[in-house]
Amino acid sequence: MIFLYLFITFFQIGLFGFGGGYGMLSLIQSEVVHRHHWMTTGEFTDIVAISQMTPGPIGINSATYCGYTAVHNAGYSGFMAVLGSLTATFALILPSLILMIAICKLFMKYMKTQTVHDIFAGLRPAVVGLLGAATLLLMTPDNFGTPSLTPWQFWISCFLFAATAVGTWKFKINPIRMIVYCAFAGLLLLY
Known part of the structure; x- marks a missing residue:
């Protein structure tokens, strides 16, 4: 059952996580630490540190490590924990894949219209806010x-x-x- 919850949780994060990986960190922490209690704040902080040091996007790396840790903390080990990593990673990138395929043709056709420019102008402050929230959420007594x-x-x-x-x-x-x-x-x- 944890695999279904992992998939749904990280699919939602992937769908609403504007601003890239750093913008997703606050959403990931809110879901895996506070809502589902799959890990502690200290474990999440360690995951963020490892995700920053390993090659690849931080959001995907965090999802991979969170999936593994959540399944491992639920009592599974070995291949099942790796399956948790794959589930969380796939769920995180799936919305982007679907949206990019669907939007690509429309965007190329309408990218010079005023509506598209207005949409991106409205998204910029939201992205800055998500990045600021990620920074503030990591400034905890566990870290500092x-x-x-x-x-x-x-x-x-x-x-x-x-x-x-x-x-x-x-x-x-x-x-x-x-x-x-x-x-x-x-x-x-x-x-």
Whole structure:
């Protein structure tokens, strides 16, 4: 039964997840952590970190790892957990595949009309809002710590967050390098 719920959940996320993978993160977290309780916030945070470091789109990577973790946490293992990964991944990309095939011919015919331009102008603020929501949802005590309980972790996390933002925006440092630098900093903090 979990496979059916996985398919429906990730199909809905794929259907309504505008803004790419980062825009989908808030929807994925809302469904898999808060609504279905398939995993904890800490597990989801780990999934996001792994999804960012592995090649491929973050939304698809997150769906793959969430499918595996959800089925594994439900008591299945081995091939069944892999089947959970495949189910969640396929369900996430299926709406895009269907919509792109259906819209492609219409878009090519009507792409220069004012209505199409107005639709895209209306979607832009929604995409920015989803990206902002994804950022805010990941700023939790699990990720940053708290100033009262774990001040060392909190201030180091805030510094890494600010350094990454400034490094990529102001100094145009390659985001891949910033990921490596922050991973190295995280390894140093383990010791």
